[in-house]
Amino acid sequence: MTHRVLVLPGDGIGPEVMAETVAVIELVNQKLGIEMSLEHALLGGAAIDAEGVPYPESTAQKAHQADAIILGAVGGPKWDGLDRAIRPEKGLLGIRSDLQLFGNLRPAILYPQLAGASSLKPDLVAGLDLLIVRELTGGIYFGQPRGFDTTDDGQRRGYNTYVYTESEIRRVTVLAFDLARKRGSRVCSVDKANVLEATMLWREVVNEVAKDYPDVELSHMYVDNAAMQLIRAPKQFDVMVTGNMFGDILSDAAAMLTGSIGMLPSASLDQAGRGMYEPCHGSAPDIAGQGIANPLATILSAAMMYRYSLNEPQAADAIERAVGVVLDQGYRTGDIAAAGEASVSTSTMGAAVRAALENVL
Ligand SMILES: NC(=O)c1ccc[n+]([C@@H]2O[C@H](COP(=O)([O-])OP(=O)(O)OC[C@H]3O[C@@H](n4cnc5c(N)ncnc54)[C@H](O)[C@@H]3O)[C@@H](O)[C@H]2O)c1
Numbered sequence: 047m048t049h050r051v052l053v054l055p056g057d058g059i060g061p062e063v064m065a066e067t068v069a070v071i072e073l074v075n076q077k078l079g080i081e082m083s084l085e086h087a088l089l090g091g092a093a094i095d096a097e098g099v100p101y102p103e104s105t106a107q108k109a110h111q112a113d114a115i116i117l118g119a120v121g122g123p124k125w126d127g128l129d130r131a132i133r134p135e136k137g138l139l140g141i142r143s144d145l146q147l148f149g150n151l152r153p154a155i156l157y158p159q160l161a162g163a164s165s166l167k168p169d170l171v172a173g174l175d176l177l178i179v180r181e182l183t184g185g186i187y188f189g190q191p192r193g194f195d196t197t198d199d200g201q202r203r204g205y206n207t208y209v210y211t212e213s214e215i216r217r218v219t220v221l222a223f224d225l226a227r228k229r230g231s232r233v234c235s236v237d238k239a240n241v242l243e244a245t246m247l248w249r250e251v252v253n254e255v256a257k258d259y260p261d262v263e264l265s266h267m268y269v270d271n272a273a274m275q276l277i278r279a280p281k282q283f284d285v286m287v288t289g290n291m292f293g294d295i296l297s298d299a300a301a302m303l304t305g306s307i308g309m310l311p312s313a314s315l316d317q318a319g320r321g322m323y324e325p326c327h328g329s330a331p332d333i334a335g336q337g338i339a340n341p342l343a344t345i346l347s348a349a350m351m352y353r354y355s356l357n358e359p360q361a362a363d364a365i366e367r368a369v370g371v372v373l374d375q376g377y378r379t380g381d382i383a384a385a386g387e388a389s390v391s392t393s394t395m396g397a398a399v400r401a402a403l404e405n406v407l
């Protein structure tokens with residue numbers, strides 16, 4: 047069977063890290079005899095420039111036909127002044143919602159070689175293996191009503207709605223519990239149930255789902271405490287499940303535990319396991335065009351694609367092992383280099399991963 051994969055390079059460092067990732071994918075396919083068609087399409091600022099909208103119909107069509115999608119990143123200052131309806135980020139939210147990619151897996155794993163790059167003491171993060179499961183198509187990101195208006199006394203006002211239905215909560219919670227069963231069998235649900243009604247319901251539904259998983263230990267934590275605990279003692283967590291906005295924020299914090307946001311991959315899955323794979327980081331306008339971005343988060347996202355959507359676990363394992371090898375060999379992009387340590391370019395890192403793959407496969 048030929049896997050159909052759609053490549054969305056996006057903006058900023060997106061195309062830079064994606065070029066290395068596609069080369070890794072092509073090598074893995076060739077070595078393992080995996081048949082794959084790779085198609086490219088536009089999303090975000092690149093799509094606005096070419097077609098005037100961030101998620102064009104042609105991209106949507108290809109996305110619906112694909113078995114999996116791999117995305118770089120979208121956005122940048124060039125498009126920040128645009129009307130909010132056609133900002134690059136709208137394209138990203140649009141494709142997530144259009145494909146109903148409600149389950150966002152963000153694993154924060156510390157490669158032992160990078161213990162020194164974490165901003166926490168090495169013993170606090172050594173062996174860290176945490177999975178954040180973020181709800182991705184609901185909550186305050188999508189709630190209605192939203193917008194701007196003017197108050198009676200003439201002030202400008204902006205508003206959003208934090209809303210969840212029980213089915214939205216249930217499906218992401220089931221995903222988190224199923225994943226927990228395959229790892230440490232512990233789920234921590236993060237909410238703000240002391241204040242927000244939508245998350246009071248979140249807690250109720252999580253408790254209901256937990257009844258079907260007597261073998262999985264459930265705890266609840268308020269999001270402010272969770273942020274603190276992530277920095278204080280991150281290894282207490284196995285799987286964290288939370289809503290869209292809390293998951294966005296907590297996953298960037300978790301990224302830093304692993305040394306850099308340039309190391310954090312993600313998978314966004316629908317009910318059938320079809321998915322979009324992207325690094326957790328953005329288009330990094332401050333370093334775009336310099337060829338120094340870390341491509342490992344995107345390369346590791348490709349590994350997740352082979353595992354979760356394409357059922358090619360040997361390809362996923364090989365990529366993850368190759369990343370371990372290049373870190374052992376001392377290759378470091380600037381974001382994961384220790385002070386005074388030499389750093390390599392995006393393309394050197396990508397080439398090193400491919401050289402390691404030649405030996406691993
Ligand atoms: N999934 C996405 O497409 C996505 C995610 C986050 C932000 N964004 C967009 O990206 C733009 C920039 O956002 P931001 O600056 O808040 O976040 P960012 O993640 O792009 O950058 C934050 C910091 O991390 C660094 N960084 C990020 N990825 C890196 C990598 N691979 N290697 C080395 N360093 C890396 C950047 O240089 C920057 O200093 C905005 O337009 C934002 O909306 C897109």
Ligand SMILES: CC(C)[C@H](C(=O)O)[C@@H](O)C(=O)O
Pocket residue numbers: 121135138139294326328
């Ligand atoms: C760019 C933005 C819409 C996006 C989000 O908030 O989901 C990003 O921060 C992410 O983490 O994927």
Ligand SMILES: [Mg+2]
Pocket residue numbers: 294295298326
């Ligand atoms: Mg984010």
